[in-house]
Amino acid sequence: MPANCYFVTGTDTDAGKSYVCSILLQGFKALDITAAGVKPIAAGADAQGCNSDALLLRRQSGIALPYDVVNPICYQAPVAPHLAAINEQQPINEATLSQTLASWQQLPIQQLLVEGAGGWLLPISNERYLADWVAEHQLPVVLVVGMKLGCLNHAMLTVREIARSGCTLVGWVANCIDPDMALLPQNIADLQQRISTPCLGVVPYDPEDQTQLGVNLARNLLKTSGRNIS
Numbered sequence: 001m002p003a004n005c006y007f008v009t010g011t012d013t014d015a016g017k018s019y020v021c022s023i024l025l026q027g028f029k030a031l032d033i034t035a036a037g038v039k040p041i042a043a044g045a046d047a048q049g050c051n052s053d054a055l056l057l058r059r060q061s062g063i064a065l066p067y068d069v070v071n072p073i074c075y076q077a078p079v080a081p082h083l084a085a086i087n088e089q090q091p092i093n094e095a096t097l098s099q100t101l102a103s104w105q106q107l108p109i110q111q112l113l114v115e116g117a118g119g120w121l122l123p124i125s126n127e128r129y130l131a132d133w134v135a136e137h138q139l140p141v142v143l144v145v146g147m148k149l150g151c152l153n154h155a156m157l158t159v160r161e162i163a164r165s166g167c168t169l170v171g172w173v174a175n176c177i178d179p180d181m182a183l184l185p186q187n188i189a190d191l192q193q194r195i196s197t198p199c200l201g202v203v204p205y206d207p208e209d210q211t212q213l214g215v216n217l218a219r220n221l222l223k224t225s226g227r228n229i230s
């Protein structure tokens with residue numbers, strides 16, 4: 001059976017997409033569900049040409065995957081990928097991305113998390129956005145809201161744009177990236193009443209028990225996608 005796939009986007013770069021994916025992958029592992037995390041496009045690489053997000057996802061995946069499978073497109077410079085693509089003379093080829101998605105879905109895994117890059121409207125060429133590719137493949141979307149001042153605007157812009165793109169938002173995660181955010185519970189409650197899809201959970205700042213958090217997030221994700229587990 002093809003892997004059940006989610007596209008994980010965020011309100012912005014540094015919202016915590018990788019962090020939340022890592023927690024979800026730990027949760028799947030604890031639930032004995034084979035899952036993998038992948039990063040189709042990354043910008044910013046170490047001396048070996050590896051991106052830190054992709055390395056984290058690879059480490060937390062329940063199956064050993066070659067680096068190039070986890071992250072097929074990686075630019076050296078930590079800049080907007082479509083601009084890196086020009087400088088590094090390696091355009092982002094959507095057909096390749098689509099073939100890669102098909103091959104990911106054939107991996108012997110049950111759940112696949114595809115981490116986006118930046119926010120929802122990440123340009124991949126002069127005309128196209130990664131969101132267009134997500135819409136074309138009708139990948140269910142999980143939104144990570146980086147909880148900080150200004151996130152209500154970013155979250156609602158993203159939620160509206162996901163809907164406008166014709167994609168389905170299956171759930172969102174409140175990720176507390178600011179340990180000192182004022183009125184944090186009120187901000188989360190505010191988003192809960194504005195966003196019609198369920199909040200899969202709240203990830204505190206530097207949580208102690210990532211596995212338990214991950215189990216809860218993973219259970220809620222499967223539940224909201226109609227894939228209930230005991």
Ligand SMILES: Nc1ncnc2c1ncn2[C@@H]1O[C@H](COP(=O)(O)OP(=O)(O)O)[C@@H](O)[C@H]1O
Nearest residue numbers: 010013014015016017018019176203204205206
């Ligand atoms: N809940 C959290 N508690 C503490 N640090 C966090 C949390 N979420 C994210 N971070 C840190 O914030 C930074 C950005 O998170 P990351 O997951 O890399 O964002 P993104 O993938 O959306 O760009 C990382 O250094 C990460 O470890």
Ligand SMILES: [Mg+2]
Nearest residue numbers: 017018053115
């Ligand atoms: Mg990331």
